[in-house]
Amino acid sequence: MRENSEILEEAVSIRAADKVFNPDSDNEVQALLGIDLDVKEGDFISLIGPSGCGKSTLLRLIADLLTPTEGEVKVFGKTANQARLDQDYGMVFQHSGLFDWRDISANIELPLELKGWSKADRQARSGEMLELVRLEEFKDHYPRQLSGGMQQRVSIARALSFEPRLLLMDEPFGALDEMTREHMQVELLRIWRETGTTVVFVTHSIPEAAFLSSKVVVLSPRPGRIHSEITVDLGDRTDETREDPEFFKATTEVREALRAVEAG
């Protein structure tokens, strides 16, 4: 857990951001328009919306994998570019992006290797990370030997290995079956509580957004705009929470916002 004094800081602050793909050409696409978004440190934010609403694009603006056409993106008070160079965030994709040629430990240690950590330090940290995602006994296996859920846990461990203050996740559980997915959600919340990392999570699953988030940001499509922000407070969540009326209320609220978006 991090110091309380830090928790009030803005992790992400986006002002009037637009993103246009292929500007001034026939296939120009206005992906995002007038995005204002604040993410407080320690928050768990979900971005949800119909496909094509630009939620993944928005995540990539925060990650500085794309630059906004207009507007400003700040991460921990710095430009997104500086934050990327400082490696202030870890990233997890739907495609686990684990490298076949590295065993599980070596995959987790990749960012540490690139930062020039010593072998002993790397091994110590990957050991801690494997413990965090509960895969200690698989450290010498190769990714192909693991199930999709296990691969995503490794991917999360890799993203958190260098203790970034922000975790960006792009539909990380989108390719998993429903049971594994629900299990992973509980695991992610545990990791979130244990590490105190701020999370921005892209999903198209209504229950997933409602279950995980402290705030659900609903986007409308073409051009992507923020339609509404729904605050959710389900407290400590377990698998039983999914049968709780409060959870039902939260999913209903998100669902209605999405319907309003679809209706235009």
Place this chain on the structure above:
Amino acid sequence: MKNLRLASVLPPVLVGITGLAMWEGAVTVFKIKEFLLPKPSSIWSQLIDEWGVLRHATWETGKIAVSGLLIGILLGVLLALITNRFKVLNDGLTPFAIAINATPIVALAPIFNVWFGLTGTFSNQAVVIAVVFFPVFINTAKGLNEVHPNEIELMHSYASGDWTILREVRIPNALPFFANSLRLAAPLSVIAAIVAEYFGGPQDRIGNVITSSAGFAKYDVAWAAIAMASGLGLLLFGSALVTERLSMPWRISGDIKDN
């Protein structure tokens, strides 16, 4: 483990022995003329009688095949790395490389004799290099390019530059593609060397032993030379497989999937 190995080795060995026996039997029973198809036993006896000539020919042809193979691999990989750095070059060259690769390059052997000389070994070597180069280049370039976009984004999120991405992602990603091309190119190098020898170069090679033996109606010697050539091709193919296994341990590890 040992039983498993035996179980996988036994069927091809049995088929091989049965095949040779049927060949031997068929030639005897149907009184097939020796010049059409000699018996395995007479090929075997020529293999022993002419061992000195065959060994020397195989060694010389092998040197051309292996050196051409290595140079072709080196050039193919180098060009793949260069084109990967410059997208325009890649987009411009790849269609031509694929087109050329689809043509029978060994047909160029007589032309290469004109270009590089009829009596030296370089004309023959050049045919091998050309035959090896294209599949290695095309496959390696594909492997360097076909990286999942998320993997590149991941590396950018670590603030990695192009060289780090090449080293950590593209090159290891290209290894299986390269290995496939090697399995293709290794036996091709022997074929190319022998076909090139039919058209020129020094006269003490497998290709020449085959043509001259056939010319003097010593078909069993020709067949013995073909057997040596097959051995050489298998040896190179086997080396390609061993290289593949050793360089990519992650590809042979078994599954243990479980949630």
